Amino acid sequence: MTNRDTLFSAPVAKLGDWTFDERVAEVFPDMIQRSVPGYSNIISMIGMLAERFVQPDSHVYDLGCSLGAATLSVRRNIQVPGCKIIAVDNSPAMVERCRRHIDAFRADTPVEVIEADIRQIPLENASLVVLNFTLQFLAPEERQQLLNTIYQGLKPGGALVLSEKFSFEDADVGELLFNMHHDFKRANGYSELEISQKRSMLENVMLTDSVETHKARLRQAGFQHAEVWFQCFNFGSMVALKAGDA
Numbered sequence: 558m559t560n561r562d563t564l565f566s567a568p569v570a571k572l573g574d575w576t577f578d579e580r581v582a583e584v585f586p587d588m589i590q591r592s593v594p595g596y597s598n599i600i601s602m603i604g605m606l607a608e609r610f611v612q613p614d615s616h617v618y619d620l621g622c623s624l625g626a627a628t629l630s631v632r633r634n635i636q637v638p639g640c641k642i643i644a645v646d647n648s649p650a651m652v653e654r655c656r657r658h659i660d661a662f663r664a665d666t667p668v669e670v671i672e673a674d675i676r677q678i679p680l681e682n683a684s685l686v687v688l689n690f691t692l693q694f695l696a697p698e699e700r701q702q703l704l705n706t707i708y709q710g711l712k713p714g715g716a717l718v719l720s721e722k723f724s725f726e727d728a729d730v731g732e733l734l735f736n737m738h739h740d741f742k743r744a745n746g747y748s749e750l751e752i753s754q755k756r757s758m759l760e761n762v763m764l765t766d767s768v769e770t771h772k773a774r775l776r777q778a779g780f781q782h783a784e785v786w787f788q789c790f791n792f793g794s795m796v797a798l799k800a801g802d803a
């Protein structure tokens with residue numbers, strides 16, 4: 558059973574900044590499905606990427622895991638000895654539901670769900686790191702440091718999956734894709750009021766980058782290869798690779 562997102566269907570007198578609180582966590586599966594074009598494809602394909610990249614006796618990190626959708630997709634798709642998935646989120650409401658959600662399914666690979674800030678956790682022995690629509694919620698000046706830490710925590714041959722809402726260097730394309738995203742939300746039953754109230758709440762807390770900016774940061778962190786593997790309108794996912802042992 559998923560609850561329908563009607564959080565912003567009535568006018569809100571004082572719109573504050575966006576937070577991942579109890580009310581958002583309660584409707585999150587419906588909200589993200591109706592807000593992010595391609596979300597369920599990305600979740601399924603993260604499982605396929607896991608099948609290819611997860612190494613024995615290594616860690617998988619799901620950073621900003623929310624309710625654990627990417628973690629579950631990874632876990633469903635790997636049969637690797639000695640592997641552990643570490644799912645991290647700093648929203649207590651998300652973490653509590655994530656633990657229940659993960660425990661509802663049986664599987665061999667252990668999952669540790671940690672309530673913590675992803676800017677502060679140590680990363681080690683990783684073969685796969687997932688940042689599925691999370692980096693965009695860090696302040697832009699903090700993004701490089703996290704990517705550096707991820708690169709250093711990855712084993713040779715490891716990969717980072719980085720999904721984001723993108724901005725575009727070409728203003729006309731940017732406007733088209735922004736409008737297509739709004740069409741997508743309308744087609745999924747969101748009203749103009751819901752769309753504009755959410756947009757204004759996200760304005761200060763979700764600052765998007767272009768694919769070019771992401772690539773430059775990934776290169777700077779040390780990743781030898783990075784490319785977009787999925788895109789729908791202004792949402793997409795990149796994969797960045799750390800070279801294997803020579």
Ligand SMILES: C[S@@+](CC[C@H](N)C(=O)[O-])C[C@H]1O[C@@H](n2cnc3c(N)ncnc32)[C@H](O)[C@@H]1O
Nearest residue numbers: 577621622623626646647648674675689690694
């Ligand atoms: C859009 S959601 C991610 C969706 C999720 N990865 C999925 O695939 O369903 C962003 C998540 O990042 C978390 N988050 C944002 N900043 C964080 C931080 N500094 N440390 C830990 N979690 C953070 C939020 O609490 C939220 O649950």
Ligand SMILES: O=C(O)C(=O)C[C@]1(C(=O)O)C=C[C@@H](O)C=C1
Nearest residue numbers: 588589592593690722755756759
């Ligand atoms: O840009 C928007 O309108 C969004 O709704 C995006 C977005 C996201 O990309 O994380 C923002 C918050 C919610 O977690 C779901 C989707």
